[in-house]
Amino acid sequence: MASAVDDADDAGDALDTEGRQLLYDLVSIPSPSGEEAEAAERLAAFFAEHDREVFVDEVGNVRAPADDSVLLTSHVDTVPGDIPVRVEHDAGDEYSPDGDAVLWGRGSVDATGPLAAMAVAAVETGVSFAGVVGEETDSRGARFLVEDREAPDAVVNGEPSGWDGVTLGYRGFLAGTYVATSESGHTSRPDPNAVEHAMNWWRRVEDSFETEDYEPVFEGVTTKPVRFDGGLSADGLSMEATMDVQFRVPPEMEAADVRERADAELDAGTVHWEEPIPPVMTSPRSEVATAFRGAIRRAGGDPRLLRKTGTADVNLFAAAWDAPMATYGPGDSDLDHAPNERLPLAEFDRAVDVLCAVSERLSDPA
Structure with a gap:
């Protein structure tokens, strides 16, 4: 039977470390993309409380430059969603099998948990830190960061992997907006209108990238329509269709290849493409991956090397900086x-310990 504690003042032993309190405070501050300032x-x-140099740059990133042998970085923003923030002392479930205290709230996993863990580790070890904005939308924080500073010697990007997991690969991302128009006419006419053109194009695109059931998702292109608007124009003289679409691109391909194949399926309308994010697959034998495997083993874990089907800011860091990263x-x-969304606080503590060990190893490899 779970018991919940809704107020930080009454959370008792659950918030018994500075790191846990920082995590609770950040999760308690709503920070959807574009509204990160308070967090x-x-x-x-x-x-600042730990006498570290820190500033908020012109796009809203929190930056604490220091020992650049490693940069710990995660994102400040979350997706929207109101999950009452509370600490539950749970009897145990699949996410907290030992019955640990669990923090509920938007961002506790993605990615305020990793963000807070990295902040604590950066203070304890003296390495550089950046909390970036806009990861859930346009990655404006990461894009600005790679333009505004030199490459660090190594990068650890913060996203949930589990305390004993390390993510080495992400697919890339390509987004576009399909636009078509056609003359208005009676719906009894057989000629396709703009809405049909959009539907037909997308059907051909999906067929073009269809994979076999046995193929791993990570190794294929995922096609996804995310918004559609169509119908008679305001003046009644034409039919219009607009469709926002997204593609996830595996490391074996480039976004330009995906765009070319999608454009080849056009027989009406045009697609306005956004700047793509390239895929990334880093080496399991890099200095960063090696440091994580050792730290996780010393903490009693069995390291898991992961590939994720989504996209993260590390894709941009890998494209811009020639540095080992994970x-x-x-x-x-x-x-x-x-x-x-919820995070066992004991897992948060273990992740802080691993990040400290990795940062110390990378800052003093001897």
Whole structure:
């Protein structure tokens, strides 16, 4: 039987470390993309309290430059969603089998948990830190960061992998907007209108990228329409159709290849493409991956090397910086964006310990 504690003042032993309190505070501050300022202020205050240089840059990133042998970085923003913030002392479930205290709230997994763990580790080890904005939308924080600073010697990007998991690969991302128009006419006419043109194009695109059931999702292109608007124009003289579409691109392909194949299926209308995010697959033998495997083993875990079907800011870092990197953070990614998003606090503590060990190893490889 779970018992919940809704107020931080009454959470008792559950918030018994500075890191846990920082995590609770950040999860308690709503920070959907575009509204990160208050959370960024709390994060910056944490570094200032520890006499670390810290500033919020012109796009809203929280930056605490220091020992650049490693940069710990995660995103401040979350997706929208109101999940009452509370600590539950659970009798145990699949996400907290030992009955640990569990923090519920939007962002506890993606990615405020990794963000807070990295902030604590950066303070304890003296390495560089950046909390970036906009990851859930346009990655404006990461895009600005790679333009505004030199490459660090190594990068650890913060996303949920579980405390004993390290993510080495992400698919790339390509988004576009299909637009078509046609003359208005009676619906009894057989000629296809703009709405049909859009539907037919997307059907051909899906068929073009269809994979066999036995092929891993990570190794294929995922096609997804995310918004559609169509019908008679305001002046009644034409039919219009607009469709926003997204593609996930495996490391074996480039976004340009996907775009070319999608454009080849056009017989009406045009597609306005956005700047793509390239896929990434890093080496399991890099200095960063090796440091994580050793730290996880020393903490009593069996390291898991992961590939994710989505996309993260590490894709942009890998494209811009010639440095070893990996992605890591507490939390089960099955709970990303979910209405039951929650993080066992004991897992958060273990992730902090692993991040500290990795940072120390990378800053003093001897």
